Amino acid sequence: MKLIAVEEHFLTRAVSEAWEKDPDADPSQTLNLGQVEHRLADFGSTRLQLMDETGIDVQVIPLTSPSLHNLGPESVGLAQQTNNLIADIVSKTPDRFQGFAALPMPVPGETAAELERAVNVLGLKGAMLCGRTREKNLDHQDFWPLYERAEALGVPLFIHPQIPQKAVRDVYYSGFDEATNLAFSTYGLGWHYEAGIQFVRLVLANVFDHFPTLQIILGHWGEVILFYTERLASLSKAAGLSKPFIEYVRQNLYVTASGMYSSAYLQRTVEIIGTDRILFSSDYPYQYRPGRDARNFLEGAALSKEDKEKFAFANWERLTGANHP
Numbered sequence: 001m002k003l004i005a006v007e008e009h010f011l012t013r014a015v016s017e018a019w020e021k022d023p024d025a026d027p028s029q030t031l032n033l034g035q036v037e038h039r040l041a042d043f044g045s046t047r048l049q050l051m052d053e054t055g056i057d058v059q060v061i062p063l064t065s066p067s068l069h070n071l072g073p074e075s076v077g078l079a080q081q082t083n084n085l086i087a088d089i090v091s092k093t094p095d096r097f098q099g100f101a102a103l104p105m106p107v108p109g110e111t112a113a114e115l116e117r118a119v120n121v122l123g124l125k126g127a128m129l130c131g132r133t134r135e136k137n138l139d140h141q142d143f144w145p146l147y148e149r150a151e152a153l154g155v156p157l158f159i160h161p162q163i164p165q166k167a168v169r170d171v172y173y174s175g176f177d178e179a180t181n182l183a184f185s186t187y188g189l190g191w192h193y194e195a196g197i198q199f200v201r202l203v204l205a206n207v208f209d210h211f212p213t214l215q216i217i218l219g220h221w222g223e224v225i226l227f228y229t230e231r232l233a234s235l236s237k238a239a240g241l242s243k244p245f246i247e248y249v250r251q252n253l254y255v256t257a258s259g260m261y262s263s264a265y266l267q268r269t270v271e272i273i274g275t276d277r278i279l280f281s282s283d284y285p286y287q288y289r290p291g292r293d294a295r296n297f298l299e300g301a302a303l304s305k306e307d308k309e310k311f312a313f314a315n316w317e318r319l320t321g322a323n324h325p
Contacts, residue, residue, distance in 0.1 A: 002313045003298060004098075007158065007219050007258055007281035008059035011040040012085065015063060015078060018071055026066050028163045028186045031286075039285035040064060043089050047284075048096060055295025056282060060316075061086060062100035062128035066162040069133045075104035079114050087122035100158060101127040106134070108142035112149035119153050125320045126155035130162040131198045138198045139205035151211040156254065156319055158217040159198050161191030187286075196223035200232065203248045204239050212251075215319060219258035219281060221265040226255065226272050246272075254279050254319065259287025261297035275307040279316055 011032060019029055032040060039046065051059060063082055068075040079102050086099035101118035103111045118124040127150070129138065136142060138159065150157050163186055164173065173185035184190060199218055208214060218225070225232060229246055236245045255269055256279040269278060282294050298312055 001298070001309060002057050003055060003280060003294060004058040004060065004313045004316050005056045005282045005284065005294065006060040006217070006256055006279050006316055007160070008056075008061055008284040009040060009064035009286070010043070010061050011037075011064050012082060013041070014081060015068070018068075018074060018078060019066075022070055024070070024166070026070060026163055027182055028065070030182070031186065032064065036285050039288070043093075043097075048093075050284070050288060051096065053290060054282065054288065054293050055298075056284075058096055058098060058313075059284065060098045060100060060125060060281075061089070062158065062160070063102040065130045065160050067102050067105075067128065067130045067160075069105045069130050069162065072106055075106045076110050076114075078102075079104040079110075080117075083114070083118045083122055083124065086124060087118075090123065099124040103127050103129065103146070105129065105143075108133075108146070111143070111146040115146060115149055115155070116153060119155055126150070126157060128158040128160050130160050131194055132162075132165075135165070137201050139201040139207060144207070144210070147207055147211045147214050151214040154213075156215040156217050158219070159195050159223075160219065161186075161195040161223065164190050164194050192220055192223045195219070196225040199223070199225060199253065200235075203241070203245060204235065206242075208248050208252045209242050214252060215254060216252055217254045217256060217279065219256050219283065220260055221257065221262070221269050222253070222255045225249070226269055229272055249273060250277070253277065254315070256281040257297075259283035259289075259294075261293065263300070263302060266301060266303075270303075270307075275303065275310050276315060278311050279319075280311055280313075 019025060068078055082102045090097045090099050101115055101124045103114055105111060115127050132138060169185045173190050174181050195218060199216060232245045250273050254277045255273060259282045298308060301308060303311060
């Protein structure tokens with residue numbers, strides 16, 4: 001059974017150098033050092049070998065977090081350069097790689113045009129957004145033209161975590177040693193609240209009422225929100241939403257595993273959104289583990305053969321089927 005993993009990261013030296021010039025540099029960049037750094041940069045034998053070892057046939061590759069969100073005008077050129085690189089990688093090995101576009105979010109007037117170029121000219125499958133752009137959350141009106149264009153193109157937008165703002169970290173994720181603070185504010189918990197909140201804000205801002213067929217992807221089994229849908233339901237009345245909160249979840253959201261190979265989380269996700277909205281991902285190289293890990297989870301999942309196919313590749317191919325191959 002073909003297995004497509006849709007959140008498999010990379011990083012270029014040009015983007016890394018741009019990050020280093022930021023006086024308020026994201027401290028989570030230290031998580032990209034050592035072996036992870038080498039794996040992020042590699043598209044040759046090492047990446048392909050590890051894909052084969054864990055049982056993944058195709059990686060959909062995005063620029064890793066925080067992408068270009070915290071840069072300035074230079075993000076326009078970097079987005080074009082990065083997306084050209086992704087397209088080149090895909091063209092050389094189309095049976096093993098597909099791509100998500102990186103967008104110049106700090107220059108919102110350029111995002112829709114770059115998404116359209118990435119999809120219609122380069123053949124990429126959508127774009128990855130890393131939550132807010134500095135202090136602008138994803139529901140900010142600056143980004144609505146991007147959502148309009150994504151809906152028109154029929155491509156998904158993946159909301160990936162990035163570290164919460166320093167003010168938030170200082171209040172909620174500090175008071176321990178430096179390593180603990182960083183872990184707490186990123187992969188321990190902070191990343192996941194941050195990404196889930198961005199989707200909730202899109203709902204509350206009526207983005208999906210204006211763009212009803214816009215499709216969002218969240219990793220890590222829905223970045224907490226799927227497990228609190230009963231509580232989030234109360235927002236429908238409070239915010240005067242046009243329909244119950246759960247309907248936005250079931251009509252505008254896809255959820256992927258991000259290497260969290262939990263049978264309990266899979267079961268809970270299927271109970272809430274069904275088997276037509278689950279996608280597979282390993283969150284390479286951050287969650288990579290040897291031992292045929294990805295393939296074993298797929299094969300051992302408590303799903304019918306048809307539903308395993310949906311999870312493994314069919315949902316992704318249906319979601320992106322209207323796009324260029």
